[in-house]
Amino acid sequence: MTTSHISPKVLVTGASGFIGLHTVLHLLQCGYRVRATVRTEARKNKARDTLTGHIHTGSLEFAHADLLKDDGWQEAVHGCDSVIHTAAPYPIENPKDDDELILPIRDGTLRVLRAAQAEGIHRVVLLSTSGAVIDGHQGENRIFDESDWTDMGKCHNTYHTAKTLSERAAWDFIQSPENHSNMEMVAINPSSVFGPVLDDHRHTSVEWIRTLLRAEVPGLPRILVILVDVRDLVDILAKAMTVPGAAGKRFICHTAEIPLPELADILHKNFSQRGYRIPTRVLPDILVRFIALSNPKVKAVAYGLNWNFRLSTDRARSVFGWQPRPYQQTIVEMAESLIEHGLV
Numbered sequence: 001m002t003t004s005h006i007s008p009k010v011l012v013t014g015a016s017g018f019i020g021l022h023t024v025l026h027l028l029q030c031g032y033r034v035r036a037t038v039r040t041e042a043r044k045n046k047a048r049d050t051l052t053g054h055i056h057t058g059s060l061e062f063a064h065a066d067l068l069k070d071d072g073w074q075e076a077v078h079g080c081d082s083v084i085h086t087a088a089p090y091p092i093e094n095p096k097d098d099d100e101l102i103l104p105i106r107d108g109t110l111r112v113l114r115a116a117q118a119e120g121i122h123r124v125v126l127l128s129t130s131g132a133v134i135d136g137h138q139g140e141n142r143i144f145d146e147s148d149w150t151d152m153g154k155c156h157n158t159y160h161t162a163k164t165l166s167e168r169a170a171w172d173f174i175q176s177p178e179n180h181s182n183m184e185m186v187a188i189n190p191s192s193v194f195g196p197v198l199d200d201h202r203h204t205s206v207e208w209i210r211t212l213l214r215a216e217v218p219g220l221p222r223i224l225v226i227l228v229d230v231r232d233l234v235d236i237l238a239k240a241m242t243v244p245g246a247a248g249k250r251f252i253c254h255t256a257e258i259p260l261p262e263l264a265d266i267l268h269k270n271f272s273q274r275g276y277r278i279p280t281r282v283l284p285d286i287l288v289r290f291i292a293l294s295n296p297k298v299k300a301v302a303y304g305l306n307w308n309f310r311l312s313t314d315r316a317r318s319v320f321g322w323q324p325r326p327y328q329q330t331i332v333e334m335a336e337s338l339i340e341h342g343l344v
Contacts, residue, residue, distance in 0.1 A: 014087025067108025
């Protein structure tokens, strides 16, 4: 007589996003059953078609849920063993109204947590951001770790503001009497997420590489680019569901901080002979600030001029045994995937 083993089922929110797609793919590769949330039928069909091109999707099902609505979340969580919450709007530019991001990101996170708590979920993994660690500290040339939080009074990026409010609210919920089942949470705080795209959607995460391949800026400001490979990130998201020592902690997930001219040089060496005119000229700071007055992409990074800092990954390496791949590989493979999917 044999006993069949049923693999755990994981709810992944925001499955049609860049990170969400990779998370679902990785979990399926690891043998999990996955229920993935999307907002619309069109997003479901797109996500399924994309994933079917990489793996058998017999263990994948979808649920409809919206971060701005209560409907659907209880049903989405029902029957799952763990939750990985990646869903969040991530626009290229700051919205005119901050609530366009704050309401879905903060309130949506609380909807997911409450639904998970009501269904007896043991642990939720929350995808936060390194922007909830370092933003508002521009000019502080030091090493940042998980004890650091964004200075909300000096935050330049509305997405970082929303994610900081969301993570703070999530920890408050976990530590409140409302969490009467003592559900655990782990927060993962990645730097800018690079790596190969799986579809032809223009995800915000591709903008660094896409902008340089398309030569959409006249030159390069003196700023650091912080990055992590999406495949290394989703590996930690999966491990965070089960590693005992991860409960109740934040983890910076980060590969390297490199000067933007170095990133451009990597692209130039690998793609200039194929007709891509990568900008390599370093611009004076005063010119960058002038261009930022009319160029939203330059404005979004100008506040980081000459800011030299590092992100500590000691905790992730210690708890998860994490060893990220070389950042040069990440950059080249992301660029190759953008070309392959017609995004440049």
